Amino acid sequence: MSTVTATPPTTTSPASRSHRPAKRPSWLRRSWDRHWYAWAMVAPVVVVLSVLIIYPLVRGVFLSFTNLTEANQLAEICTKSITGSESCKANPEAWHMVGFDNYVDVLSGKVGQFWQWLGVTLIWTIGCVVFHYTIGLGLAVMLNRPMWGRGVYRVLLILPWAVPAFVSAFAWKFMFNEKFGLFNALLTKVGLDPVEWFSDWKTSLLTAILTNIWLGVPFMMVALLGGMQTIPTEQYEAAEIDGASPWQRFVSITLPGLRSVSMTVILLGTIWTFNMFPVIFLVTQGQPAGQTEILVTGSFRAAFEGIRNYSLASTYGVLILSILLVFSVFYRRMLRKQGEVW
Amino acid sequence: MRRTARGIAVVATAVLALAAAACGKDTPEAPKNNPADLKADLTWWDTSDPANEGPAFKELIAKFNTTYPNVKINYQSVPFGEAQNKFKTAAAAKSGAPDILRAEVAWVPEFASLGYLYNLDGSALLADESDFFPTPMSSNKFDGKTFGVPQVTDSLALLYNKKIFTDAGIAEAPKTWADVKTAAAAIKAKTGKDGLFINPGGYFLLPFIYGEGGDLVDTAGKKIVVNSAENVAGIKVAQDLVKSGAAVKPPAADGYGTMMTLFKEQKVAMIINGPWEVNNVRSATTFGGIENLGIAPVPAGSKKAGAPVGGHNYVLYSGMSQDKAAAAVEFVKFMSSAESQAFLADKLGVLPTRKSAYEIASVKSNPIISAFGPVIATASARPWIPEGGQFFGPLDAMATETLIQGKDAKTSLDAVAQKYLNEVVKNYTLS
CATH class of the missing domain: 3.40.190.10 (Periplasmic binding protein-like II)
Structure with a gap:
């Protein structure tokens, strides 16, 4: 890789600058002449990014316009006989470009349940992020003042974050078990009917959302707590002298002071929750009958059960990426309108 | 690459034809070949439960090695849930796939359609095909060819x-x-x-x-x-x-x-x-x-x-070099023999796929196995x-x-x- 950085200096010898041609060199050329060292320093990053991100991305988009699956990836299929012969025949259904067929199939609902999954994903994302943020904010406010045992509380509240997500997912799934779980045992103890959590998509999704709230609150709490500690105490003191109530102080000082942190963590939280695979996959498993599948789990099942369907998987990937991209663009525009430098 | 493979293939065909001819004469050991002459390093992916079932398979391998001391079986336990995708990935990449795999019945047509398996027609493994129950055997057929032999059925x-x-x-x-x-x-x-x-x-x-x-x-x-x-x-x-x-x-x-x-x-x-x-x-x-x-x-x-019908089959990966074929065939033949199946039935309570295995005394007197006998006889093949x-x-x-x-x-x-x-x-x- 060092060779890449070594080449540019030789091409831009000072000589070329002294024999300046009559015509003004292009913008690119001038930039290169003046800042070649910057280009050279950026080059390794560009190479790494192209290999790790740009190539797979372009490849993914390309695949979504083909019908490539595991079964038709070979142009010819050879069957070797144990007795030594080998017969090859052209694969009659070798993969080819299909244009927008994949997108049409997915968006028209012919393959999979895109719109149902999208709807569930939106409920799931909004539900989770709203509770993540409000509970996280509440806890952060409570922990942002001197109190007895503050350190212990902080550690305990961060704990869910330290447990691997799949471990918590299994624990919650078991607590919601309809016959042997903790919640139904408690319900029967107080004289209520046990709930068939996973028989209805609403209660089933609720179990997943509860699990994810438990998992995601610590991150919000820690981030917001950090944000609160950057708000100067003088502002609170001044407000107190002016006779502001605690609620006024919270609304007029804490919330505006937290705005930049909040906007960032909400954007991150939205993207993470939108793509949160393990909780749905492990807790509800899409039950009942695939009705709580979100986009990422639904597309995983559609593309990777049985003969793996690379083109369909790419199509879903591109669609999910587009949705999040559009969301991010609008979100940024909204922030810019509010005067945030972001 | 294919040209050299063909060269080897021709030699191997000759060797195998001789071996098959020798086996056909009901002699347990091929008189022409000394079992000790068979040398190969074979990798076997076993998808059975490593704690409950694995030891019995290892015991069988040890038994196999008393007859064939120079065929080294590299036993690898691969979790059942992962094996299908792992094998497909390795076979598609042409590296890391095992020579022998214990494949679930439904996997065989899929692997065969992708060209990942050896067609076993004409080998010693299918010499007594009629001894296998037809329904478990049918899971090994794809496109009129046979790609595996049944290990256990259920x-x-x-x-x-x-x-x-x-x-x-x-x-x-x-x-x-x-x-x-x-x-x-x-x-x-x-x-x-x-x-x-x-x-x-x-x-x-x-x-x-x-x-x-x-x-x-x-x-x-x-x-x-x-x-x-x-x-x-x-x-x-x-x-x-x-x-x-x-x-x-x-x-x-x-x-x-x-x-x-x-x-x-x-x-x-x-x-x-x-x-x-x-x-x-x-x-x-x-x-x-x-x-x-x-x-x-x-x-x-x-x-x-x-x-x-459910169960598992032994299949051979088509990327295995042809010179190992003879050893792999011998190994699978040993593992799927009536005696080995009876041994596994005894140890693990799994159901043999050979009719002759049910005639062996230890299987006959096993109440669980005999209770499942009629179940197996009436099992329906899946598509x-x-x-x-x-x-x-x-x-x-x-x-x-x-x-x-x-x-x-x-x-x-x-x-x-x-x-x-x-x-x-x-x-x-x-x-």
Whole structure:
């Protein structure tokens, strides 16, 4: 890789600058002449990014316009006989470009349940992020003042974050078990009917959302707590002298002071929750009958059960990426309108 | 590369032809070749449970090595759930795939269609093909060629709790679903326990479908028949069992685990499950030992009693170099011999796939194996096509919809048929 950085200096010898041609060199050329060292320093990053991100991305988009699956990836299929012969025949259904067929199939609902999954994903994302943020904010406010045992509380509240997500997912799934779980045992103890959590998509999704709230609150709490500690105490003191109530102080000082942190963590939280695979996959498993599948789990099942369907998987990937991209663009525009430098 | 392979192939063909000719003469050891001359390093991916079943397979390998000391078997335990994708990935990348694989029955047509397996026609492995039960053997066929030999077989059966049956005054295992309903009512009335638990999974509803003479697809006519009148009738029988209270209403999540816990804790009298759970039931302290376990063929519908065949096969990876073929064939031949199968049946309670294995005294006197004998004899073949594995996703959803959410069987099966057409077997037609 060092060779890449070594080449540019030789091409831009000072000589070329002294024999300046009559015509003004292009913008690119001038930039290169003046800042070649910057280009050279950026080059390794560009190479790494192209290999790790740009190539797979372009490849993914390309695949979504083909019908490539595991079964038709070979142009010819050879069957070797144990007795030594080998017969090859052209694969009659070798993969080819299909244009927008994949997108049409997915968006028209012919393959999979895109719109149902999208709807569930939106409920799931909004539900989770709203509770993540409000509970996280509440806890952060409570922990942002001197109190007895503050350190212990902080550690305990961060704990869910330290447990691997799949471990918590299994624990919650078991607590919601309809016959042997903790919640139904408690319900029967107080004289209520046990709930068939996973028989209805609403209660089933609720179990997943509860699990994810438990998992995601610590991150919000820690981030917001950090944000609160950057708000100067003088502002609170001044407000107190002016006779502001605690609620006024919270609304007029804490919330505006937290705005930049909040906007960032909400954007991150939205993207993470939108793509949160393990909780749905492990807790509800899409039950009942695939009705709580979100986009990422639904597309995983559609593309990777049985003969793996690379083109369909790419199509879903591109669609999910587009949705999040559009969301991010609008979100940024909204922030810019509010005067945030972001 | 292919040219050199062909060169080796010609030599190997000659060697194998000689070996096959020698074997054909009923002599146990080929007189021409000394077993010690066979040298090879073979990797075997075993997908059985490493704690319960692995040691028995290792013992068999040690036995094999007493005859063939220079064939080194590199035994690798690969979790069953991962093996299918792991093998496909390795085979597609042409590196890291094992020489020999223990493949689940439904995987074989899929792997074969991708060209990942050796066609075994003409090898010593198939010399006595008729000794294998035809249904397990059929899972190895694809496109008219044979790609594996059966290792173990299994099927679904009615497992019941003998003590609960006695308490309820039921003399013998129910033979039809109607019998099951009356038995469940008697059990509920006399012991207060639940009669039956149906796991809400597509595979576990196949006995209801086969019972009415239905099937998922007609591979010969390339037709999707999953929404046939027979299947609707079959699913209705299952729905009725749940609705009438003869069967427990299953939970949508972890139905299988719930079924096993309830059965082991003697809270439910009958389940539909396979021989793979026999050891689990045997070791459960709450169940009361293997003597309390009754095994009977799945109850019949209006046409017949039928359960899907399952099990595992030995297959050879086509990327294995041809010069190892002779050793690999010998190894698989040894592992699938009647003696080895009887040994595994003894140790693990798994079901042999050879008719001759059931004639061996230790198998004959094994009550569990002989109880499963009639089950295996009547097991139905599943559609052995590469897409076979994808049939069960939509079917599982159908099971949840009909048994738990009480959806109409016909509507639900129609949706399955449409899904098969759009996503699984696109070149088939709806019936």
